[in-house]
Amino acid sequence: MKRAQENRIVELRIHNLRDWTTDKHHIVDDAPFGGGQGMVMKPEPIFAAVEDLRTHASKIVLMSPAGLRFDQCMARQLSLEAHLIIICGHYEGVDHRVIEHLVNFEISIGDYVLTNGAIAAAVVIDAIVRLLPGALGHEQSSVDDSFNLGLLEAPQYTRPAEFRGWKVPQILLSGNHAEIAKWRKEQAIKRTGENRPDLLSH
Numbered sequence: 001m002k003r004a005q006e007n008r009i010v011e012l013r014i015h016n017l018r019d020w021t022t023d024k025h026h027i028v029d030d031a032p033f034g035g036g037q038g039m040v041m042k043p044e045p046i047f048a049a050v051e052d053l054r055t056h057a058s059k060i061v062l063m064s065p066a067g068l069r070f071d072q073c074m075a076r077q078l079s080l081e082a083h084l085i086i087i088c089g090h091y092e093g094v095d096h097r098v099i100e101h102l103v104n105f106e107i108s109i110g111d112y113v114l115t116n117g118a119i120a121a122a123v124v125i126d127a128i129v130r131l132l133p134g135a136l137g138h139e140q141s142s143v144d145d146s147f148n149l150g151l152l153e154a155p156q157y158t159r160p161a162e163f164r165g166w167k168v169p170q171i172l173l174s175g176n177h178a179e180i181a182k183w184r185k186e187q188a189i190k191r192t193g194e195n196r197p198d199l200l201s202h
Helices: 002-006 043-053 072-079 096-101 117-129 177-195
Strands: 058-069 083-088 105-108
Touching: 043 083, 043 096, 058 072, 058 096, 058 117, 072 117, 083 117, 105 117
Parallel strands: 058 083, 058 105
Antiparallel strands: none
């Protein structure tokens, strides 16, 4: 992330919604209509902030446990966007008019609830930025990642070739790149079947 910013591959800015409030206490939340626990983020500062920051190229995303499930395919799609504005949900969520009339779509990073959307946004940003050309030290790194071919990544090994009696698979020491590629594909399928069989059912 640091290298990508230093090399001007990506520009990241963090904004505080309180900067777009108009009351003296800079309130960004209020009690929900209809009753219920917690607080809901008000629409006024969110609309004001987005309308101030967006361009014709902007895509507006809301981090929310009710959103579309984030995955590598979505990360690749978002990495092609020129400008993303990510709204971080908080408290019991945001006023639904934000979802209906402002955002392009909602994103969830998994079936669980976090204290706030900033944590989830950091995950999404990291997954997107590493796909940008020049962001990684080796361009093949993102190509070989888990999920790029619908499979988990094959097991990886490094020196020493033997550790506590456990040896690196001999095929990886052979120098036969075709056989190594075949082995890695087989191992990726095996690992996916063990850890994420749902990926093989697509």
